[in-house]
Amino acid sequence: MRDVAVVSFAQAPNVRNAGAMNEVEILMPVVAQALEKSTLTLQEIGFTCSGSSDYLAGAPFSFVMAIDAIGAWPPISESHVEMDGAWALYEAWVKIQHGAADSALVYSFGKSSPGQIRDVLALQLDPYYMAPLWPDSVSLAALQARALLESSAYGEKDLAEVAARSRRNAQSNPKAQLAGDFDLAALLAEPYLVSPLRKHDCPPITDGASAVVLAAGDLARRICERPAWIRGIDHRIEPHALGVRDLTRSPSTELAGEKAGAAQGPLDLAELHAPFTHQELILRDALGLKEGVEINPSGGALAANPVMAAGLARIGEAASRILSGSANRALAHATSGPCLQQNLVCVLEGE
Amino acid sequence: MGELCGVVGIGQTKYASKRGDLSIAGLVREAGIRALEDADLDWKDIDAVVIGKAPDMFEGVMMPELYLADALGASGKPMLRVHTAGSVGGSTSIVAASLVQAGIHDRVLTVAFEKQSESNAMWALSSKQPFSPHINAGAGGYFAPHIRTYMRRSQAPDHIGMLVALKDRLNALKNPYAHLQMEDISLQKIEASPMLWAPIRYLETCPSSDGACAMVLAREALAKDAPRPPAWLVGTAMRTEPTMFPGREEVNPQAGKDCAADVYAQAGITDPRKDIDVAEVYVPFSWFEPMWMENLGFAEEGTGWQMTDEGATALDGDMPINASGGVLSSNPIGASGMIRFAEAALQVRGMAGDHQIDGARTALGHAYGGGSQYFCMWIVRSERP
Numbered sequence: 110m111r112d113v114a115v116v117s118f119a120q121a122p123n124v125r126n127a128g129a130m131n132e133v134e135i136l137m138p139v140v141a142q143a144l145e146k147s148t149l150t151l152q153e154i155g156f157t158c159s160g161s162s163d164y165l166a167g168a169p170f171s172f173v174m175a176i177d178a179i180g181a182w183p184p185i186s187e188s189h190v191e192m193d194g195a196w197a198l199y200e201a202w203v204k205i206q207h208g209a210a211d212s213a214l215v216y217s218f219g220k221s222s223p224g225q226i227r228d229v230l231a232l233q234l235d236p237y238y239m240a241p242l243w244p245d246s247v248s249l250a251a252l253q254a255r256a257l258l259e260s261s262a263y264g265e266k267d268l269a270e271v272a273a274r275s276r277r278n279a280q281s282n283p284k285a286q287l288a289g290d291f292d293l294a295a296l297l298a299e300p301y302l303v304s305p306l307r308k309h310d311c312p313p314i315t316d317g318a319s320a321v322v323l324a325a326g327d328l329a330r331r332i333c334e335r336p337a338w339i340r341g342i343d344h345r346i347e348p349h350a351l352g353v354r355d356l357t358r359s360p361s362t363e364l365a366g367e368k369a370g371a372a373q374g375p376l377d378l379a380e381l382h383a384p385f386t387h388q389e390l391i392l393r394d395a396l397g398l399k400e401g402v403e404i405n406p407s408g409g410a411l412a413a414n415p416v417m418a419a420g421l422a423r424i425g426e427a428a429s430r431i432l433s434g435s436a437n438r439a440l441a442h443a444t445s446g447p448c449l450q451q452n453l454v455c456v457l458e459g460e
Numbered sequence: 461m462g463e464l465c466g467v468v469g470i471g472q473t474k475y476a477s478k479r480g481d482l483s484i485a486g487l488v489r490e491a492g493i494r495a496l497e498d499a500d501l502d503w504k505d506i507d508a509v510v511i512g513k514a515p516d517m518f519e520g521v522m523m524p525e526l527y528l529a530d531a532l533g534a535s536g537k538p539m540l541r542v543h544t545a546g547s548v549g550g551s552t553s554i555v556a557a558s559l560v561q562a563g564i565h566d567r568v569l570t571v572a573f574e575k576q577s578e579s580n581a582m583w584a585l586s587s588k589q590p591f592s593p594h595i596n597a598g599a600g601g602y603f604a605p606h607i608r609t610y611m612r613r614s615q616a617p618d619h620i621g622m623l624v625a626l627k628d629r630l631n632a633l634k635n636p637y638a639h640l641q642m643e644d645i646s647l648q649k650i651e652a653s654p655m656l657w658a659p660i661r662y663l664e665t666c667p668s669s670d671g672a673c674a675m676v677l678a679r680e681a682l683a684k685d686a687p688r689p690p691a692w693l694v695g696t697a698m699r700t701e702p703t704m705f706p707g708r709e710e711v712n713p714q715a716g717k718d719c720a721a722d723v724y725a726q727a728g729i730t731d732p733r734k735d736i737d738v739a740e741v742y743v744p745f746s747w748f749e750p751m752w753m754e755n756l757g758f759a760e761e762g763t764g765w766q767m768t769d770e771g772a773t774a775l776d777g778d779m780p781i782n783a784s785g786g787v788l789s790s791n792p793i794g795a796s797g798m799i800r801f802a803e804a805a806l807q808v809r810g811m812a813g814d815h816q817i818d819g820a821r822t823a824l825g826h827a828y829g830g831g832s833q834y835f836c837m838w839i840v841r842s843e844r845p
Contacts, residue, residue, distance in 0.1 A: 110563075157700075163543075164522040168589055169515035170545050173830050177702040184715035187700035188551050191516065191523055191543040200540065200555060206562035207462045232522040236578075237483060240521070346529045346539040364536065446526040451539070 113205050114329040114336030115432070115457065117146035118425030120319040123286040123413030126222040127316035132166060133178040136218045136318040140179050143320035144214065147332055151179060154322070155210025157187040158201040160194035160217035161417050164229055175218065186210070193217065194319060194421030195344075195382075195443030195453050201323055202342055211325045218318035219417035226314055226416065233446060235349060246447065247311055251303040253356040253448045254387040258305055260357050263390055265305060269296040271386040272309040272411055279408025286313050286413040309411075312384040317415025319422045337428035337439075337457045341369035344453035349446070356448050362395040365454040366440075371396055374458070377436040378403040380423035382443045384410045391449065392442060402440075406430065420444065424455050431459045462561035466683030466690030467805040467840065469499025469676030475639035475790035478577035479670040484519060485531035488573050491672035492532055495569065499676040500687040503533030506676070507565035512542040512552025512572040513794030514829075517584035519575050532571060544698075546742070546829025548572065549797025550836030553675065553825075554696045557838075560679050561693075567682060572799075573672035574792035581668055581793070600665055600745065602831065604657035607747040610711050611659065614750075616765035618659070621746035622650045623768050625664045625788060628743070631775060632785025634814035639669045639790040664746035664788075671792035673799045684844065691805035691823075691840040695726030703831045710832055716755040719835040724757075727822070727839040733758045736839070738780045738807045738817045739824040740800035744787045749773060753781075756826065775815065783807065783815040797827030801838055808842040 119142035121135050144151065151157070157179070161172045172189045181187065186209075190196050194217025201213035221229075227245035234240040257263060273296060279288035291309070299307045322332075329336040345361035345368075347354055366372070379402055383389035389404065389411075398404070405411075407426040410419050420443025427441035438458045445451040471494025473479070479487055488511070496502060509532050511525045521527065525541040532539075544551040549572040556570035582598045610616070629645040632638035645663075653662040683690040699719035702708070720732070729735040741756070743749045753764030758779055767773050773781040782788070784803040787796050804825035806812040812820075821843065827836045 162523060163516050166589075168587055169517055169585055170830065172543070173545060173703060173833075176700055176830075176833070177704065181700050181702050182705065184699040184701040184713075184718050186698055187544075188542065188555065188698060189544050191525075191541050196540060200542075200558075203555075203558050203562050203564060206564065207558045208562075209462075209558065229522065232520070233526050235527045236519070236521045236524075344538050345536060346526075346534050348530045348535045349527045350530065361536070445523070450526055450529075 111206055111325050112338055113202055113323055113325050114338045115321055115424065115428035116324045116329050116332045116336050117143050117322040118429050119143040119146065120284050120422055120425060121317045122284050123315045123317045123415055125286065125314060127220060132171060132218045132220050133174050135220065135316060136175055136216060137178045139318045139320045140216055143322050147322035149212060149322065151185065154212050154214045156201055156204045156213045157185055158197040158213060158215050159189045160192050160197035160421065161219065162191055164232060165219050165221055165416060167224065193417050193443050193445050195424055198321060198421060198424060199342060199344060199453065202339060205323060205325050211328050213323040215323065215421065216320040217418040217421045219415045220316045221314050221416050222316050247303050247306065249447050250385045251306045254305050254385065257357045257387050257391060265297060267390060268310050268386040269293050271389045272296060275405055275408050275411040278406050279412035282407045282412065285408045286315055288408060288412060306385065310386040312410050312414035315413050315415040317413065317418050319418045319425055321421060321425050333432060335432055335434055335459050337431035340456045340458045342455040343368035346451040349450060351448060357391065359391050359395040359449050359452060362392055362452040362454065365452050366396045369454040369456045371440050371454060371456055374438050376402045376438050376440050378406055378427065378430060379440040380405055380407060380409065380427040382410050382420045382423045384414050386411065388449055396440065420453065428457050431457055463563050464680035464845065465557050465560040465677055465693045467675050468678045468683050468686035468690045469495040469501065470802045470806055471495030471498060471674040472637045473671045474637055475669045475671035475792060477669065484524060484575050485528055487575055487670065488528055488571050488672045489531045491674035492569060492571055495674035495676050498688060501676060506533065506567055506569045508538040508559055508568050509534040510540045510542065510552055510556035510568060510570045512548040513574055514546060514548055515584055517579060518581060518793065519578040544829060544834050546793060547797050547827040547834040547836045548829065549795050549799065550801055550825065550827030551698055553798050553801045554698060554836055554838065556677050557693055557696055560677050567676060567678045569674060569676055571672060571674040572795040574794040575670045576668045576792065577670050600657040600660055603745055604660055606711050606832065607659060607745065610747060610751050614762040614765055616750065620750055620765045620768050621659060621664050622647055624743065624746035624749040625650050627774055628782050628786045628788040631783055631815055632789035635784045638785040639667050660745050666744040666787045666791035669790050669792040671790060671795055673795045673802050675802055689809045689842065691808045692844050693838060694841050694845055695723040695839040697722035697837050699835045701833045703833055711751060712755050712761060713832050715833060716828065716835045719837050720756050723837040723839055732756060733779050735822060736824050737820040737822050738783060739826065740784060740803040741781050741826045742787055742797060742800055742828050743782060744791065746788065749781060780817050783812065783817055797836060800827055801825035805840050808840050
């Protein structure tokens with residue numbers, strides 16, 4: 110395996126509604142910033158890969174406009190996944206492993222504000238038996254939370270603690286959408302949104318974008334003093350039908366974590382893509398994260414959830430702490446699909 | 461560069477306007493099972509699944525790979541979903557191959573599909589967007605001006621497009637999977653068909669199809685022991701350029717030329733018309749055959765139409781193009797690129813049936829998409845490099 114590292118990361122301010130700015134306009138400064146930090150130009154980059162979903166913009170080929178935005182001229186070697194940008198990063202990592210490139214630009218973007226994201230995500234479900242019932246994403250998450258609360262020692266207070274800690278951590282993240290000090294008792298006094306989930310147990314609705322530059326070996330060392338080396342990366346999917354899964358566990362995260370070598374050394378921090386509070390508990394258990402591992406220092410998806418870009422942002426956030434020298438070994442996680450159906454784990458480390 | 465990769469299994473569904481007998485899951489599974497049978501493998505032998513399709517609005521399912529994980533035996537495995545517009549079937553094949561070439565997996569199943577009967581492609585391609593004028597043109601309206609420009613520049617005679625349409629529909633009669641089976645096709649019939657977007661007549665345009673294509677890709681040690689001859693990958697390339705900017709050459713795009721130069725260099729091809737025995741080229745509107753002949757370097761600029769006129773691109777010509785009947789005979793959009801790649805592989809495996817080109821040893825698979833801006837190509841050979 111070739112040594113491949115994250116050498117730069119940039120993200121847009123996470124906002125509830127970017128208004129008249131389209132996805133391309135949100136993305137352009139982010140890509141420019143990530144490239145600038147990497148000191149590479151688009152023409153020096155070996156491979157470009159992006160992640161986005163047509164259903165957020167309500168337009169076919171929404172990623173095609175992004176090609177205009179990044180200025181792909183002369184023509185570039187490029188691909189796109191209809192997945193969170195974390196999987197675009199995976200494809201780019203594979204390309205570098207193959208030897209077809211030494212560096213890669215990865216970006217993703219999502220503008221959730223134009224639609225009703227809860228309902229839009231219902232269109233991810235089995236189109237014959239599930240989608241016609243329009244079970245929205247918050248209601249499905251609530252089913253999962255209910256199953257967890259009833260089958261474990263976790264209580265609603267544990268959920269509120271995740272929310273309070275996420276927003277407290279987000280205070281040091283200038284790009285976060287929701288941040289602040291929240292009193293646990295006050296959070297628990299709030300009404301249910303969809304029982305047993307309260308509003309703070311759910312992610313905010315976010316417009317945003319992220320970009321990462323990857324580089325191999327000596328190129329990475331030339332670009333930065335302390336590259337965030339990808340020591341392992343793996344992703345797994347579970348069956349789609351909710352009835353055949355144990356929603357209180359995440360076997361796909363467990364397996365991806367094992368394949369990525371998460372337990373092969375002590376972790377300083379984990380950036381978990383848990384849009385709902387109870388999902389962080391499930392993920393922590395699946396990954397066997399021990400006391401002392403800092404969880405979501407950025408505030409995570411509960412502080413900003415740009416759909417399609419939130420997973421890539423987890424990798425970027427984890428990497429930036431290694432790049433800055435404040436952490437040595439970190440885990441980043443991304444999820445996709447209803448109730449954590451698909452999961453990716455990436456383990457990053459300093460020199 | 462990297463591990464050697466071979467195509468060891470290929471599966472296609474029967475292409476049709478409406479496969480009402482199958483769900484979306486049933487459609488991809490039919491192709492997947494046939495690819496596994498060809499490779500004499502079972503679902504458990506597959507390490508990862510890479511799936512591709514064109515815009516999700518074609519079926520009205522957002523990120524349908526999530527729902528298709530069960531049908532493709534992907535549970536517990538890595539699954540990737542590629543989308544690069546019309547070229548997606550090609551890029552999906554290349555992403556799957558890179559997983560083997562990078563040494564990450566031993567065997568990968570790759571599938572591409574479209575079930576266009578679930579929705580309306582014209583609507584899905586032209587939904588109204590904020591801040592831009594609504595052009596309900598579809599693909600034909602978009603590409604017709606490119607063709608008119610080609611005709612003006614090259615002085616090609618008007619009948620060339622009809623010759624391509626006739627040839628590909630006659631080839632389709634030799635391919636049991638092809639959607640259009642037009643026993644009575646003739647130049648007269650094509651000429652008499654309605655003009656849709658001048659100069660594109662109804663019978664010079666691709667159909668709208670339901671269908672899926674699948675391939676099993678394996679690393680060298682497994683591919684050389686496969687029960688049937690593998691097709692060895694000797695080159696893969698992808699290139700993208702922006703949709704619009706002043707002075708962009710849309711008829712003979714630079715991205716296509718660069719992609720071809722890259723894949724030929726990998727495969728050691730110096731004279732493509734001589735070194736390649738057969739090509740499956742993405743021709744959704746008849747006139748794109750001569751245009752791509754030039755873009756791919758089979759003919760000098762301005763002379764691609766002469767290849768069609770002289771019969772060089774026919775089954776018995778020196779450079780057979782789309783022996784399978786091509787996109788003009790079957791077009792499940794998201795799968796159309798993979799069908800080109802798979803048909804190229806079938807030719808060098810000697811398994812193309814009635815449309816087999818005798819002695820085909822080197823074949824090109826080609827796909828393009830967007831506004832002639834996404835290009836994917838691969839070269840496959842019968843002999844292990």
